[in-house]
Structures are given as structure tokens and as C-alpha cells.
Amino acid sequence: MKTIIEPFRIKMVEPLKMTSPAEREAVLQRAHFNPFLIPADDVLIDLLTDSGTSAMSAEQWAGMLRGDESYAGARSWFRFEKVIREITGMPHVLPTHQGRASERILFELVGGPGKVVPNNNHFDTTRANVEHSGAEAVDLVIDEGKQPRLRHPFKGNLDPNKLDALIREVGPERIPLVMVTVTNNSGGGQPVSLANIRAVRAVCDHYRLPLFLDACRFAENAYLIKLREPGQADRPVREIVREMFDLADGATISAKKDGLVNIGGVLLFRDDALAQRANNLLILTEGFVTYGGLAGRDLEAMAQGFEEVLDEGYLQYRVRSVEYLGEGLLRAGVQIVEPPGGHAIYINAAHFCEHLPPDQFPGQALLCALYRHAGIRAVEIGSVMFGKTDLVTGQTIHPPMQLVRLAVPRRVYTQSHIDYVIEAVGEVFANRRAIRGLRIVEAPAVLRHFSATFAEV
Secondary structure, eight states: OOOOOOSSOOOOOOOOOOOOHHHHHHHHHHTTTOGGGSOGGGOSEEOSOSSSOOOOOHHHHHHHHHOOOOSSSOHHHHHHHHHHHHHHOOSEEEEESSHHHHHHHHHHHHOOTTOEEEESOOOHHHHHHHHHTTOEEEEOBOGGGGOTTOOOTTTTOBOHHHHHHHHHHHOGGGOOOEEEESSBTTTTSBOOOHHHHHHHHHHHHHHTOOEEEEOTTHHHHHHHHHHHSTTOTTSOHHHHHHHHHHTOSEEEEETTSTTOSSSOEEEEESOHHHHHHHHHHHHHHTOOTTTTTOOHHHHHHHHHHHHHTTOHHHHHHHHHHHHHHHHHHHHTTOOBOSSOOSSEEEEEHHHHTTTSOGGGOHHHHHHHHHHHHHOEEOEEESHHHHOEEOTTTOOEEOOSOOEEEEEOOTTTOOHHHHHHHHHHHHHHHHTGGGOOOEEEEEOOSSSGGGTOEEEEO
């Protein structure tokens, strides 16, 4: 059959608050035109992020009741460690409270002034933690990944030639590790191929550099490999996942994505000495090595979630439901990053709001329009999130793409919710010339998109 249904049934519901246009306008004004500052109760369809927003399964909730809250050596820790080792093959498993905690520990250990960290595309917290250490974060995605309408099966790939050129330019001694983000969140949720990870591994081996994965969405990436990469169609997703990790020396994971939980993270190592240093820092800042800032019930939910995410029926539904959203927007004439990725649809805000220059933040302006019209919350991935100031000229350096990400929470919304989003975005697109630009009123120096305030131009 062509129809792909949700591979679950609903046994508990949460009511949604319906608001009027006047109410949403007042909310938007109070939030200073930043969706992060809107109370969740005032949002109808929340596509701000897929991080920590999953609906947990009955087995995950049952596991939480079984959680062992012993401070050290809890039964729940040993189950979690066993599951992660079986999936990834990594000998050293460190639990953390979320992905950015894993990033902070890693780059506190290997970063620092003068260091350079290459990636296909760093996402916001990864870049911030690299730069907080004093190191430089460099994006080396393939050129196809910067062209929204170009159809390429693996637009998330890191360009091995660019990586080799960077290493020769700065010297391998300045590069503590090479990172590959799967899927490439900043680049439109696009997957990375196994062939590309192998090619990056070869460059790393040539210069004796470790390779780490930012593996928040490792299962979705593996399923897209199965669908799109020649020679992979008949392989089980679990086998593809294992090969991805076998090619790496370590990984950071936010379990709030493909772990299908609301809190939790993982830090993985092969190197014994580096793992010991990370353990020491984990104890200092997160908690003992067998709980890492989490309750035993969280470890139980994570262990179960990492098992469930590898179910190919779930992954088929997950990828197809996101693709369905993308197809609907394309039919409405809305340009998106093509082809649809694994966890979100990325609207090309530069095209949607072509009457607004980058300095008026077209992506942020589109967010406000979507909330005003339909109570939909999303996130900007453009000049608000990744814009920089040139230290010499004082001018703003804009990223190559101005995007709005519609991140779909896992196992939360039904097809009718997605149909509502398609209809709403299409109606806003039909009246897009009415969208007004924005200026920043106040913003912090780091991760400004979370708390910046704006005013309409």
C-alpha cells in the first residue's frame, strides 16, 4: 500500500489551546518578536525543535518506573551502557544531561586558542562550545549543500578536498579532531553518505587525526543511507549505524533527538586516556560516571529509546512524514531545501521574503508571520543564528542560506496537523509581501537567537 500510517496508536492526549489573531499578536509583541520567548501554552503547532520533544512509548514509561536511583553503579546504568555499546561498538560510554554537555566536556579537553575544528556544518551549540574554548569552528560542507533547490542525495557531506586543504593550510597540529554532523542540521537536515564518512576517515588517517561524529540523528541518517546510497538498500539499518560508528574515534549525541527522550546525552570515546580525562571532568561538572547528571529513570528511558529508534517501520514513517510536509509546501510554491531531510523541512526564507534584505532578518520575520497567522512556532537558521560581525570592517557577515526550520517532533503530531501546517504556510506565502523586516534591539554575544529581542522595521 502507498499510505504510510503512524506505527503506533494514541492512548493519552494533551489538549491544544486555540488562540485568536488578536491574542497571538499580543503574545508576539510581549515576546519581542522572538518565538523562543513565547510561552508554549500559546503555541498551537510547535515546530521550534525536535530536541527533547518526542512522545515516549509505553515501554519507555514502564522503564522509568523501574529506574534504579542508586548514586553509583545503578542497574539502569548497566542497561544503558550495554545498549549503547551494542549499537555503537564504542568502549567508553559517558552519560550526560544533554548533547551540549557532551560538547562542552569534549572541547574543554581538546579545544583552546589556536585550535581549528572542521565540520561539515557546526550547529549552534557545537559552534558555541568550540568557540568558547578559544578554538575556531570551520564549516566544510560540499558546494551542493549550499544550494537549496539542487537535488543531491547527500548534501550533508563534508568535502574531503576542502578538509585536506585546510589541514595543509593550518597544520595538523592545530586540529584536535575532525567532526561530521549526521544528519547535517544547519545544512537543511541533509544526510551524510557512508562513502563520504569513509573518505573523511581516509584524510584523517593520512594526517593521524581523530574523527568524531555529532550523532544526534544517527538513525535517521542511516535510514537515508539505506534509501539513497548505492549498495545499501538490503542492509539492516542497525548494521549501517554500526559501520558509521566503526569509522569514528568518538561521538557526541543528544539523546533528545534519536534517543526519543526528553532529556539526556552521550559522549563516546575509543581513546582510553582521553576517556579518563573526560570521566574526571564529568564527575566535576555533571555527576558520577554512572549517572552523568541524570536520574536512573532517564537512563532507562534512553536505553529503550535507542532500541526503538532503530525499528525500520518507525524510521519509514518518520522520514516519510517529513517528506510529506516538504511535498505539500513545494506544491504551494514554497521553496525549501531539497530533497527533504530526516527531521525537518527548511524553508528558503530568502526566496519567501525576497523583498527583505538579510539585514532585516527575513527568516525571523517569517517566523513571526507564521505565528501571527496560524499559531505555528519554528526557528530561524540564518543571520540571527549564524550571522557574525567582521572585526575589521564592523559589517555583518551573513551565512550562505537564510532558512526557517520546521522541526517535526517525533511521534507527536498526526497527518492532519501536518496538513494544517501546509495550508497555513501556503496562505502566508500568498501574502508574503506584507511581511515586515526586523531589527535587533538587544542580544547577547553568544547564541543570540535564544534570547535576542527585536522590533519591526
